[in-house]
């Protein structure tokens with residue numbers, strides 16, 4: 001008896017599943033008995049012909065003949081629903097269900113030999129095969145294949161400004177961030193201030209004299225520049241453009257006035273204001289650095305008071321408590337991660 005109207009493709013897929021279960025070793029006669037009439041031709045086409053005479057052993061302790069008879073008995077019962085007359089849709093559904101049942105029965109058969117799998121197939125292999133059959137059936141029903149492309153929209157590169165009063169730890173935070181976020185571009189600021197001990201030209205800052213710096217201003221090669229405590233500091237435009245065009249996030253280290261300038265020039269930028277746990281801690285850090293004589297340190301502290309009043313202009317404020325640099329950097333990483341998940345992301349134009 002023929003099952004009415006069901007697609008040959010499903011039958012073929014189901015048999016492919018059976019073939020996968022048995023690693024291509026399907027016996028024509030067994031299949032004929034297992035799927036009487038309606039499957040004979042399909043099976044004959046898609047089977048890999050293997051002798052039924054019991055030569056060779058599929059599994060240790062399980063001859064081909066014994067395996068075939070056992071398979072036949074179990075699968076014949078499963079195939080019987082297709083013997084009655086049904087609609088095409090019912091048949092497809094039943095065939096899908098049948099292919100799952102056959103797969104699970106095949107697994108039972110293949111693994112029933114004291115749990116050993118001398119065929120080399122693992123249980124997870126078989127699960128994958130079963131899933132593949134179901135996925136293929138669903139794709140066919142939907143009329144399209146399941147996409148492997150990421151569902152997340154691709155994030156736009158960020159322009160991140162890290163700011164805060166002198167001595168709060170901007171350099172310390174950025175240096176650590178640089179160690180853990182290697183895929184970001186950390187802009188090297190051009191400056192006319194003297195090099196501090198341990199600082200490397202081109203890595204920590206681009207050190208230059210006043211004349212050279214003023215040339216850069218004239219040629220409009222700086223995104224932003226300012227006179228900070230008597231020294232020039234500026235952001236080379238080309239560095240930022242190049243990194244953003246490659247899709248790389250860019251980190252800028254700026255004093256509070258510089259951050260305000262960038263916010264005006266690039267409103268889509270992300271600004272983070274660093275604070276110490278309190279003013280006393282900030283002053284201790286400034287003095288501990290031993291880079292300034294007392295009169296210059298005083299100017300920095302007074303400026304810090306004024307700058308801290310502008311905290312509300314920033315997108316985020318992050319505390320950098322003494323001895324907890326790692327936590328501070330962790331918070332900044334979380335902000336960056338969250339910004340990357342924003343639905344409305346604007347492209348940075350400079």
Ligand SMILES: Nc1ncnc2c1ncn2[C@@H]1O[C@H](COP(=O)(O)OP(=O)(O)OP(=O)(O)O)[C@@H](O)[C@H]1O
Nearest residue numbers: 166167168169170171172285289321322323324325
């Ligand atoms: N979380 C922290 N705990 C303890 N010390 C810190 C911490 N963060 C920074 N420092 C120390 O504080 C001092 C000032 O830090 P840093 O030079 O990074 O500040 P800055 O904001 O870059 O200052 P400036 O704007 O004047 O260059 C340094 O000696 C640094 O090692």
